[in-house]
Amino acid sequence: MRRFILGLTILLLLSPMLWGMPPHPELMEKIQRGELKAPKHNLVVSDEELAKAGFNPAQLKALSPARPKVAGPFNMLVILVDFSDKNSQVAPVFFDSLLFSQTQSSVRRYYDENSYGTFDLVTVNYPTSTGWQRAPQASTWYANGLNGLGAYPQNAQKLVEEVVDLVNPVVNFANYDNNGDGYVDGIAVVHSGPGAELSGSPNDIWSHKWAIVPRLRDGVYIFNYSMEPEYWTSPGDMTIGVYCHEFGHAIGGLPDLYDTDGGSQGIGRWSVMAGGSWNGSLGSSPSHFDAWCKIEMGFAVAGVITTNQTGVNIPNVEQSNAGIFRLWTNGTIGPEYFLVENRQRTGYDASLPSSGLLIWHIDDTVSSGNTRPWYPPNSPSSGHYTVALVQSDNLFQLEKNLNSGNSGDPFPGSTVNRTFSASTTPNSNGYAGAGSLVQVTNISNSGSTMTADFSVQTPTDVDDDLFNRPKNFQLSQNYPNPFNPATVISYSLEKSGPVELDIFNLLGEKVKTLVSGRQGAGLHQENWDGTDQSGRPVSSGLYLYRLRLEKFAETKKMMLVR
Structure with a gap:
């Protein structure tokens, strides 16, 4: 199954598809009110365009680039370009620091933190060495009233082709083929002026990842690229968020995880591949990649839960690469599953909406990304996200486009x-x-390290002692049995200690916890009124009650008849 997932990622990576930066939240509101029109996304370089440019589409497919390596030094070429009608306002040295600094906030440090020190973004040609290049045409010619995303040649693709030719005398493009597959892996073009994702002007270029008809320079092909702005509202105010987002496309082949149709929030501010690219002041503290993206990038590996486990430590993913867990029925590996991670407001995640345990519902068979939101009472069969956040408050506010994330999303949350x-x-x-048999229970308070119980199996030992029975221990049969509406569970303890008394259904899913704490020696009685943890009546049927002590557990059956 991992082969299928990797294949999907490589398909995204190699496709000459356009992925754009999400609109700033204020701009998104204008788009939703119909005051502005969002640019098209998911545009591709067609076979017809390739053939018209003299490139054999079949040859392109045969020579498609391999997945870039995501460990060790990674050379990224950044080219600055301005226009006769839009002169540059920021010195190239600013971009040396913004992108590659090791001592201040930078795109390099962001990727270092997200990769746990395994990925180092570097360059051979700093922006100061190549300087600002002057495009042959005015900026409005390339934007063409369509944010630079219109038809070739009056678009950003033509701009990239011309900029590549301008720097060719001073750049050895072979230095940027990091994996030796004959393709440049990382090239970014910074255009003068603001980005349309904030300004909303059709005459500004919208930041994006796209591709050009492959150009052979220095023995390697230039194909995929990303494009970002010089500043937001005034010279010198540019932040790293837009670069981190677009490099996720260009380097990792990741899709947009916001709803590019504007009908929902996707996964909102919880991921840099969605609205989290704007976290902080205009993206000064973009959120980490979500758990799925980190796995796809090769920055983390999920711990696969194959057996039921209690008291699992879950360190925060900002500081540990061992904090992501994968859960599905009996630990099976397939296209649908849950990912669990602990997110805290630290490092580049400092501007998250909240903190706690995030549970992601993944379906790797969905090829439309996060453009088809699902929420009750609609049927998931009509469409759902590739990567969906299970919101603990069950309000589906991300899908309903009501907010971009809040304290009701993580567990335990608000x-x-x-x-x-x-x-x-x-x-x-x-x-x-x-049912998936997945349970995440006893979730601790939000913290640097959280704990929870993970279940992916039906208990098979409900009538067997897990340990040797204490001499003076007794778990009695509930009375009455069968019962309606309530029953009494009695048990005696040999000595004081921690006690947990839980009710389960036959799928092994916890219905309610009656006791969780320390109790003294002697006889104890607990009532169960046939309701779940939220106080709702459960249906008729066979249930299990389990008493767990420090070194012993016993389970019995009971029948509820409505």
Whole structure:
């Protein structure tokens, strides 16, 4: 299955597809009100365009670039270009620091933090060495009232072709083929002036990743590129967010995870590949890549949960590459699954909407990215995200376009939701409606290291002692049994200690915790009124109750009849 996922990522990476920076939140509101029109996304260089330019489409497919390496030094070429009608306002040395500094906030330091020190963004030709290049045409010619994303040649693709020719005498493009596949892996063009993703002007270029008809220079092809602005509203105010986002496309082949149609928020401010690229002041502190993106980039590997586990430590992913877990039925590997990660407001994640445990619902078979939101009462079969955030408050506000993330999203969050299972809201069912057996329970308070119990299996030992029975221990059969509406569970303890008494359904999903704490020796009685943890009546049927002590556990069955 990993081969399938990798294939999908490589397809995105190699496709000459256009991916754009998400609009600034204020601009997004104008688009939603119909005051502005969002540019087209997902445009491709067609076979017809390739053939017209004298390039054989079949040859392009045969010579497609391999996935760039994402470990060690990675050479990235950054070219500055201005126009006769829009002169540059910022010295090239500013971009030396913004992109490659090791001592101040930079794109390099952002990728270093996200990759846990395994990926180092460097260059052979600093922007100061190549300087600002003057484009042959005015900026309005390339923008053409369409943000530079219109038809060739009056678009950003033509600008890139011309800039490549301008710097060719001083740049050895072979230095930027990091994996030796014959293609330049990283090239970014910085245009003078602001970006349309903030200004909203059709005569400004919208930041994006796209591709040109391959050009052979220094023995390597130049194909994919990204384009970013010089400043936002005034010279010197440029931030790293837009660069981190577009480099995610250009280097990692990642798709946009915001809704490019503007109908929802995608995964909002929780990922740099969505609205998180604007976190901080105009993107000064972009959010980390979400768990799925880090895995796709090769920055992290998910721990696959194959057996039920209690008290699992979950370190924050800003500081540990061991904080992502993958859960699905019996630990099976397939295209649909959940990812769990602990996100905290630290490092470049300092401007997150909140903190806590994020649970992601992934479906790698979805090729439309995050453009088709799903929320009840609609059917998931009508469409859903590739990467969806399970919001602990169950309000689906990201999908409904009501906000870009808040304290109701993580667990336990503002609703103090500590349980995620088939019987909770939100639930852990698959998109087809079947139970996944996934449970994340006993979720701790948000912290640098969180804990939770993970379940992916139905308990098979419900009538067996897990340890040797204490001499003076007894778990009695509930009375009455069968029962309606309530029953009493009695047990005796040999000595004081930690006790947990839980109710489960036959799928092994926790329905309710009756006791969780320390109790003294002697006889104890607990009532169960046939409701779940949220106080809702459960259906008729067979249930299990389990008493767990420090070194012992026992389970019995009971019948609820409505």
